[in-house]
Amino acid sequence: FGLDSSYEAAVIEMGMSHQGEISRMSMSCQPDVAAITNIGISHIENLGTQENILKAKLEILDGAAYDAPLILCRDDKLLAGVQLHSDRKVYYYSVSKKDCDVYASGVKTVDNSITFTINYEGGKIAAQINCLGEHNVKNALAAFCVGLALDIPPEDIVKGIAQFKPEGLRQNVTVIDGVTYIVDCYNAAPDSMKASLSVLSQAQAEGKRICVLGDMLELGKNSKTYHRNVGEYVAASKADLLYCFGEDSKCYIEGAEKKGFAKENCRHFESRDDLAAALKEVVAKGDAVLFKGSRGMKLEEVFNALTK
Structure with missing residues (x-):
């Protein structure tokens, strides 16, 4: 970690995927x-x-x-x-x-x-x-x-x-050409999805609130159910549009529509390029856009294509 005697303290995150x-x-x-x-x-x-x-x-x-x-x-x-x-x-x-x-x-x-x-x-x-x-x-x-x-x-x-400010791919909020982007592509699970949707709902936006969601990975046999539940969170949030990428992300749309989210405001995409192209057509000054998905979905590539 590069730690030596010049440091008084270190904050260590201990992540895991298995016991032990x-x-x-x-x-x-x-x-x-x-x-x-x-x-x-x-x-x-x-x-x-x-x-x-x-x-x-x-x-x-x-x-x-x-x-x-x-x-x-x-x-x-x-x-x-x-x-x-x-x-x-x-x-x-x-x-x-x-x-x-x-x-x-x-x-x-x-x-x-x-x-x-x-x-x-x-x-x-x-x-x-x-x-x-x-x-x-x-x-x-x-x-x-x-x-x-x-x-x-x-x-x-x-x-x-x-003094804290989010950095990198963890709920990093940035404003580019009048559009507020929330880039949160480091990891994803239902709790962190709900947290990011609350950030989107609280973000200042004179225009639309758009959530761009990728799959949540490693959720096991109940994965589709968890994705539907997140779709219900979307319907309960202040989001106006739901754009999805990934196989299980189709379940976001099912959950959102079940709770009354307008079908015409939901879209699913087979590739990041198609998703980026569609976003370029709808994102406008005053909008707020959330990018959230598991690390493996690489939604930051969509953000980079949209803002380059």
């Missing part, structure tokens, strides 16, 4: 603080159930000291029920539950940022994130808990949170 993988990484990293943000269904094809995903993520404690704090999101039903057989300090955070160690209140969207108050045992403090989506408020609360666990002054924590 996070355990090995935790034993290598020996974390001083551990955080789990949610239990979704990514890689459920390999792990079978969400309960097994929870077990795999709790492997983060395998290399941690017995007194290393654990940070959990209480808004996640599986994390809310975690029982630890130790005296380890657990920090719970939430966007709504006031009986947590840290919770948010007064959440407001202002332009392309969100302001809110962080409530904690020592008091409350104003905070701002320069991105959209309730999930990013949760991420900020998780970061705040990490800061508390490391005895960082709350004033310094919120200053750091305010």
Whole structure:
């Protein structure tokens, strides 16, 4: 990682697709603080159930000291029920539950940022994130808990949170020729799809809101059902057009139409080139466009073709 003695701390993401993988990484990293943000269904094809995903993520404690704090999101039903057989300090955070160690209140969207108050045992403090989506408020609360666990002054924590900006292919919001693009092509699962659709709904747009969705991969035998469910999310969002690419993405349209999304506002494409060509005909100044799909769908190529 290029880490040497000049660094005081490192934030390490421990991803996995099978049991045992996070355990090995935790034993290598020996974390001083551990955080789990949610239990979704990514890689459920390999792990079978969400309960097994929870077990795999709790492997983060395998290399941690017995007194290393654990940070959990209480808004996640599986994390809310975690029982630890130790005296380890657990920090719970939430966007709504006031009986947590840290919770948010007064959440407001202002332009392309969100302001809110962080409530904690020592008091409350104003905070701002320069991105959209309730999930990013949760991420900020998780970061705040990490800061508390490391005895960082709350004033310094919120200053750091305010400096965050999405980069690369993770919900990167950029404005080109008056069009707001949300490029979120690093990964995809139902929970992250729902989160990205909330960002599209909150984004400033004088014109249309267009969601461009690719397949969610590695979801196993219930993949089509999960895709239909996401289509229902689309219908419940502020999206005006639904453009899809990938075999299972046809199920997005089925789910959206089931919930009343206009059939004429849905299109499926067999190639990225055809999708890009169609978008060039409809995207106009003032629109907001979301690109969301699994890494293997390479929707960033469609974005690049549209904006070059």
